[in-house]
Amino acid sequence: xxxxxxxxxxxxxxxxxxxxxxxxxxxxxxxxxxxxxxxxxxxxxxxxxxxxxxxxxxxxxxxxxxxxxxxxxxxxxxxxxxxxxxxxxxxxxxxxxxxxxxxxxxxxxxxxxxxxxxxxxxxxxxxxxxxxxxxxxxxxxxxxxxxxxxxxxxxxxxxxxxxxxxxxxxxxxxxxxxxxxxxxxxxxxx
Amino acid sequence: xxxxxxxxxxxxxxxxxxxxxxxxxxxxxxxxxxxxxxxxxxxxxxxxxxxxxxxxxxxxxxxxxxxxxxxxxxxxxxxxxxxxxxxxxxxxxxxxxxxxxx
Numbered sequence: 001x002x003x004x005x006x007x008x009x010x011x012x013x014x015x016x017x018x019x020x021x022x023x024x025x026x027x028x029x030x031x032x033x034x035x036x037x038x039x040x041x042x043x044x045x046x047x048x049x050x051x052x053x054x055x056x057x058x059x060x061x062x063x064x065x066x067x068x069x070x071x072x073x074x075x076x077x078x079x080x081x082x083x084x085x086x087x088x089x090x091x092x093x094x095x096x097x098x099x100x101x102x103x104x105x106x107x108x109x110x111x112x113x114x115x116x117x118x119x120x121x122x123x124x125x126x127x128x129x130x131x132x133x134x135x136x137x138x139x140x141x142x143x144x145x146x147x148x149x150x151x152x153x154x155x156x157x158x159x160x161x162x163x164x165x166x167x168x169x170x171x172x173x174x175x176x177x178x179x180x181x182x183x184x185x186x187x188x189x190x
Numbered sequence: 191x192x193x194x195x196x197x198x199x200x201x202x203x204x205x206x207x208x209x210x211x212x213x214x215x216x217x218x219x220x221x222x223x224x225x226x227x228x229x230x231x232x233x234x235x236x237x238x239x240x241x242x243x244x245x246x247x248x249x250x251x252x253x254x255x256x257x258x259x260x261x262x263x264x265x266x267x268x269x270x271x272x273x274x275x276x277x278x279x280x281x282x283x284x285x286x287x288x289x290x291x292x
Contacts, residue, residue: 069269105208164267
C-alpha cells in the first residue's frame, strides 16, 4: 500500500487505544465518546488509502448519525440510573475471555503475515481512477450501473428497518387503559 | 519508504475486531455490547478497503457502502430493542434477559 507509514501508525495506535477504552470504561457515555474517536481514526485511514467516499460516509453516517442515536438512547434511559451500575463479571471469566481473544488475534495476525497476496485482478489502479475523475466519481458511476440492484434493495432494507423500529419501540397501551376506554365509550352509547 | 505492507493493515483490523469481540464477552451493559458490534463491523470494513486497494477492484469499496447501510439500520433496530427492554425490565443488563415474554 502506498500510504505514509508514520500517519498510518499514529492513526492505528489511536484507534487501538480508544477501542480499548470503549471496552474498559465503566460509563456508557465515556464508551460512546471513545467510539467517536475510533471512527475518526478509521476515517483518516480510509482517506489515506484513497477511499475518499468511504471516509466521508464513515464520518457522516457513523460519527454523525449512529453515534447521535447511541447518545440519544443513553440520555433517554438516564445515564445516572442505578441500572447502569453493572456488577462486573468475575476475574476468572475475564481472564479466560482475554486470553482467548489474544490467542485468536495472534492466529489471525500469523495467517495474514504468512499469506501470499494476489496482484491486481482488475484495472482500477490508482492512476486509472485518477484519470477517470477520482475515487468518488468512479464509485458513484459503479453504484448506478453495475451495482444498481443491491443499491435499490438497500432502500427496501431501510424501509423495513424504519417500520421495524417503530413497531418495536412504540409504547403499547396498558390493557387496563384499553378496557377503560371501551367501557367509557359503551357508557356513552347507552 | 512510503509503503505499508498489506498484512500490517489486515493485522490492525484483526486487533480491532478482537477488541470488539472481547467487549462483547466481558461487558454486561447492552449499549456497550452494541458499540462493540459497531467496532467489529468497522474492522471488517477496513479489511474490505485494504483488499479493494490491493486487488485494484472497486467491489470492496461498494461492499463497505452496503455494510455501512446495514450497520446503520442494525443499530437503529438494536437501540429500539434496548428502549423496549428498558421499558419492561427497567435495566440494560444482559443478564436480566431471561424470559421470552413480559
